Amino acid sequence: MNTVTNQQISAPIVRQYEIGGVRYIVKASVSGRASENAVTKINRLIQGDLEKKKSQP
Template sequence: MSTVLTQKISAPVVRQYEIGGVRYIVKASVSGRASESAITKINRLIQGDLEKKKSQP
């Protein structure tokens, strides 16, 4: 008999988007090692892009 360890495994979220006639299939999953939420990460990435654009001539 084998021992099964209990793990919290969440199924990935799969969504379909159509942009400009191109269909995109997006698969997202949660990492147990993540140190920030998706919202925080997206905000950080947007802020970084805005800062890059400000510093370009």
């Protein structure tokens, strides 16, 4: 017997951003366990990418 809970499953949102000549494709989905919002996460990911590029020869 399957019990259906009151959760909604939605399709992820896909957006495309171009920042400094670099195209970022962002796939976002909602999680009740998230500890940061989408803006904070995107900023963190972009900063991490920039730091990687700085450290490469």
